[in-house]
Amino acid sequence: MNKSLFTERILIKVAQAIRSGKKPFDKERLIDEITTDCFADEAERESWRPIVAQRIELLLTNEGTFISHIRHACRHCEEGRRRCTHVCPTDAIIHTDNGVAIDWDRCIECGRCVDGCISGAIVARSDFARVASLLIHSDEQPVYAILAPAFVGQFGDQISPSKLKGALLQLGFNGVYEVAMAADIITSREAEELVERFHRGDKFMITSCCCPAFMRLVEKTKPALVELVSNSVSPMIALGRLLKAREECKVVFIGPCVAKKAEARRPELQDAVDCVLTFKETETLFRAAEVDVASIGEDVPMEDASHDGRIYARTEGVTTAISRAVHRIDPTINLNAVHGDGIKECMTLLKLVEQGKLAANFMEGMGCEGGCVGGPGTIIPRDEGRKNANSFAETSSAVSALDNHKAEEWMLEYGKKVNLTTGREAGTKPVEAQR
Incomplete structure (x- = not known):
């Protein structure tokens, strides 16, 4: 799954739904459309539904931490292949048995981990829907x-x-x-x-x-x-x-x-x-x-x-x-x-x-x-x-x-x-x- 194309598809669908002016906002329909567009296999579509749902929720609420980690999307990359760790200049990305954690005392909010994560599991708070x-x-x-x-x-x-x-x-x-x-x-x-x-x-x-x-x-x-x-x-x-x-x-x-x-x-x-x-x-x-x-x-x-x-x-x-x-x-x-x-x-x-x-x-x-x-x-x-x-x-x-x-x-x-x-x-x- 191409991270950039996946992210872009979510953003486009959310923006189009907002611009249509239809209320209430039908999240389930949006999730169906995005997963259908991005995945041919039905089992894969189902496995990605909670990830898409969380991404949409982050876009619409614009709340929570500045950087969020979506555990369902994390590939738990092997030691030496963890791009999020490699690109972080202050060693603020920590890998635990439960996945990725961010040391906020070290994080300088540069966003390199967002760009570096190959699976799109690390996302920055976005104003896209609000704009x-x-x-x-x-x-x-x-x-x-x-x-x-x-x-x-x-x-x-x-x-x-x-x-x-x-x-x-x-x-x-x-x-x-x-x-x-x-x-x-x-x-x-x-x-x-x-x-x-x-x-x-x-x-x-x-x-x-x-x-x-x-x-x-x-x-x-x-x-x-x-x-x-x-x-x-x-x-x-x-x-x-x-x-x-x-x-x-x-x-x-x-x-x-x-x-x-x-x-x-x-x-x-x-x-x-x-x-x-x-x-x-x-x-x-x-x-x-x-x-x-x-x-x-x-x-x-x-x-x-x-x-x-x-x-x-x-x-x-x-x-x-x-x-x-x-x-x-x-x-x-x-x-x-x-x-x-x-x-x-x-x-x-x-x-x-x-x-x-x-x-x-x-x-x-x-x-x-x-x-x-x-x-x-x-x-x-x-x-x-x-x-x-x-x-x-x-x-x-x-x-x-x-x-x-x-x-x-x-x-x-x-x-x-x-x-x-x-x-x-x-x-x-x-x-x-x-x-």
Whole structure:
């Protein structure tokens, strides 16, 4: 059984059932349709019914732990062939006689186990069904899609940013915005914060960047270093709050990241973004709604962000953006930066920071190798994603985040109404997200 096709079939059937508007929701009929579509053998269909039922329940209720393990689906892979264990960078996956367990003290919510499990037994909490429901009523309350910088080329070589924007509008979203615009805003804030810190005698700063898995790594494994982290929220949270300051609306983040699902639920941040979809989930939503993205016209341009905001999509992009902004604000500061490319590298660098042995004054951390373009919710290879992100960045009319006039206008109009800081205080333990 192909895990991807099986998962996609469940999502499509659930979305189509929601879009039909029929009530009450006939779960048994849905289970019959999915098992019939996926399995030719009657005995196999019966054995998979409880698995399909649990997957549907997880989609519809969107409750429980951030990561769930469906015991009926687990193949109990042999030692040395357990991909979920192999891909987990913090050794949070534990195998017991009763199956898989997750050590939440070690889990950084990166989602690698979800992507790695060959049988689909490990699943992340999904907003897929909720988004499908929101879009049905988007004429009553606006629903906005905000796209992570890594979106370029994810839906096909011929799918331009303009086509994708048009397709999302056709799907039912009332507007589509680049999160890269908020990356420009956060770049400016972090550059100013870094200059201020250095002037008061601080010698090191860690960017909050856009990676919640990296932030969880710092919080859980090196809590003493939290005070070195910028107090800015992520670009996703920033844009969500700005949109909600503008009007009453719902905000859906679309990106490559499973960890963003957990970030959006953190108590101190949950006011910003209502739902999170991966690129894979979004592609399935297009299919469920029978939206042919390739046939969409090119008449709705995507022109929200600078070059530097758009390169947040890949490793070193945040460093480049902040370095350029710092140099503009205070040319006397010499930024000597390092970047962690993937959790393993980040762990090594954080250990050196803790020991005072890192010959640098600024650190960027990316939980996925290659940066966001290497996330578990992506559709295309990370090298291709990096190339696409760089190419799209070159089309921007502004290079530096400080030259993005649209971001500047949004901050002038809505900036005073929103909190773009995390509320983190040095030495305090962060509030845990609801699992």
